[in-house]
């Protein structure tokens with residue numbers, strides 16, 4: 001029987017490498033790095049975060065998608081959702097004839113026309129257990145690009161389920177990665193999960209653990225993010241923390257500590273080890289990008305911050321949130337957002353783009369720049385070029401600040 005499951009690509013880097021370089025590299029970004037990440041052109045200073053853009057998981061997922069096209073030139077290839085949350089990358093894949101399947105109400109609906117002759121690429125953030133089972137049953141070829149850091153979260157969540165701990169997942173219950181992780185928590189009959197999006201939701205859980213609210217209160221606040229049949233009285237006796245890999249690291253740690261304290265208050269020190277577990281499951285790439293932004297913000301001196309990445313990219317949103325707490329911040333998804341008339345951006349918490357004419361202060365200006373883990377360098381380079389063009393400058397004018 002021929003192989004139908006591939007997790008390590010097709011050893012075609014030599015072939016697709018030059019194409020990836022042409023599609024996603026940027027001479028402007030290379031120049032910024034050569035000049036020490038902080039550059040000047042005229043009265044504009046641009047400071048690029050030391051860690052930004054494509055992470056190792058995204059790099060690998062995109063490469064495997066290109067390799068898959070090369071390996072199966074005559075087969076129909078579909079992507080189970082966006083391989084990563086970046087509109088430009090997804091548009092390029094679609095232009096290569098790779099169809100991106102939208103979500104369905106069930107695996108059978110989503111993959112209704114997938115058959116044994118098809119090739120299905122699974123994204124970096126993984127798919128649910130039910131989707132995987134369905135896809136395997138079709139006999140199609142599966143190219144699994146699930147990131148190792150996501151697999152690490154799944155491993156911890158499995159252990160929780162095995163040991164009778166409910167997984168409390170810091171994440172967005174509707175995000176593909178969190179849905180996949182939650183499904184892993186259900187891999188055992190006794191598996192349970194509850195997703196908390198932020199500190200406020202974690203505090204609801206803490207209040208219940210301390211006996212300050214009822215299970216009905218908790219379920220009315222968080223029921224839609226809990227496993228089927230979730231019973232707070234039964235299912236919050238032993239809890240294990242996990243998180244979507246791209247959340248704000250500081251918030252994940254804060255939530256972990258809040259819940260630890262609530263369990264300590266309820267059950268006492270002696271009981272804690274048998275009732276509370278936590279692993280740090282923020283991936284190192286997310287952490288590095290957040291650390292780099294923290295460093296930039298701590299150094300100060302910036303007038304405005306531009307954060308580049310897909311609007312549905314969780315890690316980009318986390319970066320924008322960190323910056324917006326300190327200075328005017330514009331989350332844009334592509335260079336097209338920067339126009340002579342102003343900037344089109346997505347404010348924090350908003351679901352639509354807004355335009356702002358007066359976003360760049362007149363005269364000398366210092367602009368901070370970073371990009372989420374799903375943003376390729378060419379997009380970052382184009383953003384720099386468009387910003388400079390607003391002042392009649394070009395990347396050729398860049399020099400050490």
Ligand code: SF4
Pocket residue numbers: 055056057058124125147148149150245246283284285286315373
């Ligand atoms: S953000 Fe982290 S978990 Fe997600 S693909 Fe990148 S390296 Fe993997």
